[in-house]
Amino acid sequence: MIGLIAATAAGQRGCERLAAAWPDRTRVYDGPVREAVTAAFAECEQLVCFLATGAAVRLVAPLLADKASDPGVVCVDEAHRYAVALLGGHGGGANDLAAAVSDILGTAPVVTTATDAVGASGLDTLGLPVEGAIAAVSRAMLDGEPVAMRADAVWPLPALPANVGEAGEAEIRVTDLVVPAGERTAVLRPASLVVGVGGSRGVAAEEVLGLVREALEGAGLSARSVAALATVEAKADEAGIVAAAERLNVPLLTYAAGTLAGIEVPNPSAAPLAAVGTPSVAEAAALAAAGQGGELVVQKRKSAMATAAVARRRPRGRLAVVGLGPGARDLLTPRAREELRRAAVVVGLDQYVDQIRDLLRPGTRILESGLGAEEERARSAVAEARAGYAVALIGSGDAGVYAMASPALAEASADIDVVGVPGVTAALAAAAILGAPLGHDHVSISLSDLHTPWEVIERRVRAAAESDLVVTFYNPRSRGRDWQLPKALAILGEHRTPQTPVGVVHAASRPDERSEVTTLAALDVTTVDMVTVVTVGNTATREVAGRMVTPRGYRWQT
Template identity: 75%
Template sequence: MIGLISATAAGTAARDRLAAAWPDRTRVYKGDVAGAVRTAFAECEGLVCFLATGAVVRMVAPLLSDKRSDPGVVCVDEAGRFAVSLLGGHGGGANALAGEVGAVLGAEPVITTATDAAGLPGLDTLGLPVEGDLAAVSRALLDGEPVALAVDTPWPLPPLPVAEAGEYTIRSTDRLVRPTAREVVLRPPSLVVGVGASRGVSEDEVTALVEAALREAGLAAASVAALATVDAKADEAGIVAAAERMGVPLVAHPAETLARVAVPNPSRAPLAAVGTPSVAEAAALVDGGELLVPKRRSVRADGSPARATCAVARRPVRGRLAVVGLGPGARDLLTPRAVAELRGASVLVGLDQYVDQIRDLLRPGTRVLASGLGAEEERARAAVSEARRGHAVALIGSGDAGVYAMASPALAEAGDDIDVVGVPGVTAALAASAVLGAPLGHDHVSVSLSDLHTPWEVIERRVRAAAESDLVVTFYNPRSRGRDRHLTRALAVLAAHRAPTTPVGVVRNASRADESSLLTTLAEVDPTVVDMLTVVTVGNSATREIAGRMVTPRGYRWQRPEVTR
């Protein structure tokens, strides 16, 4: 919850705008301002104070405890011009909150955290537990000193400007190692602890068993991603409480699923009790991986039979592939989500001309794999291969990556061994439609006239079906030097079903600096002015030119509601 506090009329007006925009995220604190700050500081994850920074500094200073637990504090000035990240920029999320507040109120976020200002990811913002000399290593990154990356346990990380060797080190490991001087250790969530137990097992017995198993195997508790068990034990109080104490989720699997997992130490006892010959080992290995600690039993001080078992596995590294649509070309049509993915990817894969469009957005240390036209399948394979190696990968395409772009070949290559996320973008058809007016106001279809992947006979059949259905048609890839007759033939198919006066919109380089557009008719359109950078939109029988704009009415008939007496 985010606490909102104001003192003046102007601040209250801005406060209420933010509260209206985030009704489920915010709580308004009224009354005495100092008391409101104290209460909100204790109750909320973040504060937005519509107050002077100096006043807020004096009020929160006595409340400060630890940057890892203190809430983030953002100050908005009286005029609403700036959203200042005052406290807890990374740990408290104030930097991100300042950006969100600025987006709602039209204020400029003010971020003074050094790594953010330099475009580097903060090592304490990666979502991983971090240990060691964070300040010194971060300062070395900022100063451009050589920092080595030592990866014992692969995990997707954002780009880091690291060297092969240096006085400073960033280490990614789930091993129980103590950071040396000038070293930071990142703890990837790579371990799964499988747990089995008899009914009535205590939290202390489960916790002691797990902690001992990790310690004796030299594994870090901070790298445990989850406790896992069989569904029959999902509500076992001791196991549930142990997961809560460790701060990890408890994952329960059906017995029939666990029974199919090959394990080194099956047993008849759990088979008779819950329907699977293994609980601890099978639950740890159900998603694959490497068994690091075979099944072991708890030890009870009174010598009575053990009531808990556990096993530890290192789960397979799961790389991440983001398929990102860059939009039609204009920077202000590139979505914030796309920018975030570009800045979070350690590997970028894309067509060279698209890479050049967004190269300035990449963080230092990003590895770029660019290639020329006609290598879509190779780029898709390269992106998936890098993700399978455990990297955070962004595969870029123009418009929306799922529309005649890279998402399809990439997902054809990707299995369930990597995480895939799609980032939508503004398509060329939509960008051209906005230039023309509203030609897509009713049912419409997009057809690519390129026969590189689809035989022309199939394309022509689809165009004819669209013509017979009276759909507005947008042509992608309409005409190139090697295919100078396809557009003419497609227009002829449409002309057999539509009036010569049917509006046709021709937009080249929609949203870019050299954008051009032409509104003509089916009888007068000149295919020779069209190239591969052009989108051609042909209206249906209802499309009209109105005040120089191409408009397809929505076609709804508004009826007066019946009155029941």
């Protein structure tokens, strides 16, 4: 919940605007400001205070407890010019909140967190719990000092600055092992461990937790890397096991007895087989939760009423297939921006990389290539993800429409995580410029016969013509392919009048954008190239005030 506090009428208006934008996320605190701030600080995860920063500091200072638990605080000035991330920039989310407030109020976000100010990744923003000498290592990163990166395995982390490498007195460890505390060592804890547990009816949570701690400590493993507890379905409602997962703040995963019985383990037993139908609960559940490539690192341990075993997950790389939209920066979606910032490796066509290079974090590795290397880029992106990295494979428009998603997913197997990030397609961008040509059923057809035989393309064009669909042509014409568009238009002309509206949009949303609405008879195909989209209306499409309009029904409404 976000607490909203104001001391003046202008501040109250700001509160009202935020409350209207986020009705389910905000609570407006009325009354004396000191009491309002105190109440909101105790009850909310974040605060937006329409106060001077000095006043906010004096009110908040006595309430501070711990960086990890204090809420994020943003201050907005009386004139609504600035949204200042005052407290909890990373841990409390104040930096992101300042940007979100600015999107609504039109303020300028003010962020003074050092890593954010230079666009670098902070150790506490990498998505993993971090401990140790965070401040000292962060300073070394910011100062450009060599910082060693020592990881037990490759995890899909965001990019780190170029001075983070193989050597340096300051170091970042990525490990689930307990390591000696160093004055210049920060430790990132990957979610690499799963603990399989079993228990007799009525086992206490304290006994389960004690055995889990014993298993971890005996192997020198950190509890902060435990991602889940796992057990057999028959124990899904066992109060002690459920409570143990809650106290560890991890999910409880359950598996059918038949599934666990099929997993080979080093220490099967007749007792669980008789009780719940599987010769192993703890070891088998740990391996089941660890997934493909997982390994048992702590064999079954017993207490009076519980069993526990620990398995280690194999890291899974992450492939985000990102659509950049038609080219204009304001048509790049917020989700696409987030994925670009999250990636350690970006793969794409060189001209598309140029569009977003400034959005990438320092240290991002870029694999770029020229036209005609789509399959190579897809293979490279999948290979990087298989190696454990966080990868963004970029394409224009929507990556799933005549773009990189299909070749990439044809290469990708189940050993990596894949995320699709939609983008504004060329057809949609062109349609918005032309008016409303896609108001009813429509189809997109690529006229490039480099990958599809012309006979197939022609059959699809003819089917679209016969079924009276609005047609958007991608890849309509190039220097070496100048006859396909006239042929396709002729096929459509067999079923539509010469006056049928046709929209032509070159370089939609880019600086050299140009467009026109013409007719099937008057279209000059020599004005069309590979960055042009041609949209041909159906028999109901009309030109209205210079715009293409296809009615939502086939009865034209006057």
